[in-house]
Amino acid sequence: MISSNEYFDGTVKSLGYISATGKSTIGVMEPGEYEFNTSAKETMNVVEGELIALLPGETEWKSYKTGAFFKVGANTSFKVKSVGQTAYLCQYD
Template sequence: MLKVNEYFDGKVKSIALQTATLPATVGVMEAGDYEFGTSQKEVMTVVSGSMDALLPGATEWATFNQGDSFEVAANVKFQVRMAGQTAYFCTYE
């Protein structure tokens, strides 16, 4: 069954699904700045648009464009910011 998630007053929405191998979400974020916490390892791929991310241990923001991915360890916080609507696909391990 699909599960719809909504965060930050509806500015981030995702749908949870089960891929052939891993649980995942596909979603969209409105322009803005957001902080997320992880409970599992995540691999996020930008599907449309672009996203800046300040990953754990980093001192500089990195930009991820359509087709780019980044990995975040379990039990950490990370920040993202978008200038416009951005779609993503995220798997969880």
């Protein structure tokens, strides 16, 4: 079953699904700054565009462009700045 998710007054939208490797969401973010909370380990893949992320335990923002990814642990939070519209694939462990 495909689920539809909308966050931050519709500026982040995603579709959730179950693949052969587990739960995933694929979505798009409008330009802006967002903070997400995690309940499971996540791998955030930038499909197209650029995310600038401030990851847990880090003090500096880092850029992730098309083809790059970052990992975030469970039960934490992270911040991202979307540069233009950015498409992403989030895979949960």
